[in-house]
Amino acid sequence: MMGFIRPAFFRLAQQSLGSLERRLRVWVPGLAILLLEGCSSISYYGQLAEGQLQLLHAREPVAAVVADPNRDPALREHLRQSQLARAFATEHLHLPDNQSYRLYADIGRPYVVWNVFATPEFSLSPINHCFPIAGCVAYRGYYNLGAARGEAALQHLSGMDVYVGGVEAYSTLGWFNDPIINTMLHWGDERMATLIFHELAHQRFYVAGDTEFNESYATFVEQEGTRQWRAAQGLPPANAEQGQRADQFTELVLATRERLQTLYALPLPAAEMRQRKAAEFERLRSDYRTLSASQWQGAHPYDRWIYSPLNNANLLPFGLYDQYQPAFAALFKEVGGDWVQFFKAVETLGALPAEERKAALKKLMEP
Structure with a gap:
């Protein structure tokens, strides 16, 4: 639906980060573009409708792209492989049999949507936004990066901690036939398969307003489906080391969340609270350096994220989307x-x- 990151996808070391992204993925849940009663912002919902319509108009059958000798050979082969996974999803995983992910759309940008997360300065509780059908979620989605940054700037001016994360794909929960998007093509054939399994799981079942349930369920379907997909192709189990690194990194971040949660409950002056908050983020970076040096043979797969400006909003997706x-x-x-x-x-x-x-x-x- 929407992704930790997974959001929230970070262009670090691509192979190393893939497992983490499945924990960070924050998928746009449905968007409910056709049912906008009670809108508080016509301009916001207008850009949602415009972005979804652009995506719908860009669709074309995958079979037509694969059969066209004038199209890029690498694209054709990638899409051909995607249809093997799509067939597996229906025939073996009992996921919906419809036209979703049997269509392709090139929207000419690296992410299909950007999500804006916001929290108060001394809280890890997100600013929630509620939509028909999809229920309440901890972000606002924008099809235009400039608009997302504009919203982030407004939230920042109001004193909020803000994070903007790009999203590769989302599910409309069966309202439309969701296409494979060019934004989904960067991570190889197996990554494509995992996205298809995850998004079709949302189409198969979804509980409005319960992100933890929905994403934990879809993440399980994705991971078990991928395990069975690899076995069906005669491939060995996936690289356990990557998953272990992602788990260890997630544990570091969750430990930081817990310490911040304890800190924010203290009756401290704002200046002291701010200083101790900054110290916790520096401790997270120090713990990361220690972990990478002692257990990862000096590998630093998450440097871009860990050394970017960090605040409460960056931490929101961790632990939410595979909690159960x-x-x-x-x-x-x-x-x-x-x-x-x-x-x-x-x-x-x-x-x-x-x-x-x-x-x-x-x-x-x-x-």
């Missing part, structure tokens, strides 16, 4: 790896009231 992934893994195991039964169980969970749903997910994660 172990619960869905346990659920999949309970049903014996049967995808049909798994989706039925997910729907049962999704129908529960919010607090009961969270309690059920936490119970699934118990040893």
